[in-house]
Amino acid sequence: MSIFHLILQEMQHRKMNFLLGLLSVIVAVGCLIAALTLLQADEIQTALILQQKEDEVKQAGAELNDAMRKITKGLGFNILILPADQDLEEFHLTGVVSGTMPEDNMRKLSESKIVTINHMLPMVAKKVTWPEKELDIILTGTRGEVPQLHRALKKPLQQPVPAGAMVLGYQVQKKTGLKAGDEVQLMGKGFKVAKVFPERGNADDSTVWINLKEAQRLLGMENLLNAILALECNCATEDRVAEIRKDVAEILPGTQIIERGPPALARAEARNTAAANAVASLEQEKANRIKLIERHASFAAILVPLVVLGCGAWIGFLSLENVRRRATEIGILRAIGVRSSQVFGIFIIKALLIGLVGALIGYFLGYWIGVTWGDLPAAADPAQVLFSGRWLLLSLVFAPLLSSLSSWIPALLAARQDPATILQEG
Secondary structure, X not given: OOHHHHHHHHHHHOHHHHHHHHHHHHHHHHHHHHHHHHHHHHHHHHHHHHHHHHHHHHHHHHXXXXXXXXXXXXXXXXXXXXXXXXXXXXXHHHOOOOOOEEOHHHHHHHHOOOOOEEEEEEEEEEEEEEOOOOEEEEEEEEOOOEXXXXXXXXXXXXXXXXXXXXXXXXXXHHHHOOOOOOEXXXXXXXXXXXXXXXXXXXXXXXXXXXXXXXXXXXXXXXXXXXXXXXXEOOOOOOOHHHHHHHHHHHHOOOOEEEEOOHHHHHHHHHHHHHHHHHHHHHHHHHHHHHHHXXXXXXXXXXXXXXXXXXXXXXXXXXXXXHHXXXXXXXXXXXXXXXXXXXXXXXXXXXXXXXXXXXXXXXXXXXXXXXXXXXXXXXXXXXXXXXXOHHHHHHHHHHHHHHHHHHHHHHHHHHHOOOHHHHHHHO
């Protein structure tokens, strides 16, 4: 009679012992695989949640950037670069710049690598009397925005006034009766009205815009500028204006910087703060998920070894009880010539078989628990992403090893028993 036949006969004869041993292996392997699978599900869930939040932050950031762009562009040119000799009190009282600076300043600024401002526009402006209309106006000369050589071209905030053309403010148009398409003389030079601005409620209503070069000639300001207008960037800095002043001062020493439009800029700051809060929320979510995974891992690190040790001890107890109950049978087998190594092999091979069967059942039980309790969305295909051939192989090695080690001492005791003593006692 072969050893395997004896093992099968013993399993059939002592089904309860076999089933209890198998159950112990299933519990040990199932607990281990469930813990590993649930931890993997936690990691996948964390990755999905963080990816979703990162996408939301990116989308919100893109929307914020677009909103910031619209707000800032809605302000128009909100940075004024003024000459060093400009009296700021006079400027605030009259709204007109009397100081001048070289037109070459515009070239220096455009050729620099400054990033805190863009959309730069040189201008001259002076309060004069329009002799042909006997009307006090602010005559402003502008040209197209000067591109920065280190940046891609941007859509201009304000279209240039071509030579020979004129743009009128609301009050100027109202008092002169001029309309788009009319031809008119200004300080002895002919112009054609290109456009009339609607009412703005500020000095623009009393302004006439013409081409920069023509304004410089009419005002006797060739190669001179009164100011350079610019649009500040949406930079997340604590003191935006101080940074702009520092950057411009390095290029144009002695110039003065003024910021306009505080209400809209306050809204811009609020949007910057909201964007920063969204990023902080994402980082907090990351920290919370990491702590959650660490807590689950710590719990599993305690629970799984306890369960494995308990199941191992239970398997050892069942094996020892099996040896005690089969003492007479072992004595008969030894008496008819079965060697002690063969007796030892009967118990160890049985333990290995229980381990292999328990490993397969335990793995798929633990895997099912992980898939069911892992709470992954159906779109993530949890059945596929949580299946691990590596862990299945681990189970097929771990369970027979646990079962055989737990049965090792009882098997040694069975192999070393003296058949004569056993049969005499029996």
